[in-house]
Amino acid sequence: MPPRARKSDIKDEEWERFQPDIRRMYLTEDKSLKDLLTVLSVSYGFRPSKAQLEWKLTQWRMTKKMTTSEWRYVHHRIRNRRAAGKESRVYLSGIRLRDETVEKARIRHCYETALEKSMGVVAPPSPTDLSLIIRSPSPHRDPETSTFRCLAESANISGFQAKSFSCLQLDVL
Numbered sequence: 001m002p003p004r005a006r007k008s009d010i011k012d013e014e015w016e017r018f019q020p021d022i023r024r025m026y027l028t029e030d031k032s033l034k035d036l037l038t039v040l041s042v043s044y045g046f047r048p049s050k051a052q053l054e055w056k057l058t059q060w061r062m063t064k065k066m067t068t069s070e071w072r073y074v075h076h077r078i079r080n081r082r083a084a085g086k087e088s089r090v091y092l093s094g095i096r097l098r099d100e101t102v103e104k105a106r107i108r109h110c111y112e113t114a115l116e117k118s119m120g121v122v123a124p125p126s127p128t129d130l131s132l133i134i135r136s137p138s139p140h141r142d143p144e145t146s147t148f149r150c151l152a153e154s155a156n157i158s159g160f161q162a163k164s165f166s167c168l169q170l171d172v173l
Contacts, residue, residue, distance in 0.1 A: 010048055015056055018046055022053075027062055027095050061131040062093050070132070071109035072124040074102070077134045091133040 018040065025031045025039060033050060040046045040053075048056070057063070066074070078088045090097045 010052065014046070018044065019060065022056075023060075023062060023094075026057065027064070027093050030064075063130065064093070066092065066105070066127075066130065066132070068109045069124060070127045070130055071105050073127055074132070074134065075106045075110035076124050078102070078106070081134070081136075086136055088134050089137050091135070093131045 021044070022036065022040070025036050026033075031039065033053060037048070037050060037053060040048070074090060078090075081088045090102050
């Protein structure tokens with residue numbers, strides 16, 4: 001196997017070419033850095049060092065974990081949204097975190113001591129370098145009343161079946 005590339009050997013254009021694959025494998029498929037480096041090397045012939053890959057992931061704001069202070073911020077935002085009667089979904093690096101994961105992390109990281117409770121709630125600082133989104137869930141859409149069915153029926157397309165267009169339905173924010 002050829003040696004790892006030096007920093008000056010990998011151009012930004014080359015990194016950009018592999019960014020979608022790196023995002024998919026690291027975030028969606030949940031591969032470790034070690035596995036990701038192996039796949040990039042064997043399958044793609046792309047050989048960055050571990051430090052280079054970590055640096056690029058930081059630059060691209062692709063992260064899988066949050067610190068305690070970031071979880072406290074999430075906890076604060078969710079608590080305020082619940083008080084306003086809103087549901088919340090948490091997205092980290094574009095990937096939705098399961099509700100169970102969020103609740104477990106809130107229990108682990110966001111406990112309040114008796115002293116903190118007596119002093120009142122202080123809003124934690126907003127994370128600066130984190131690709132974090134907290135928003136309401138998209139409304140549930142019934143396939144029978146979807147936009148595509150309405151468009152197809154208004155255009156009088158015969159033989160229209162909702163199943164054939166199910167992959168095209170989008171959530172509108």
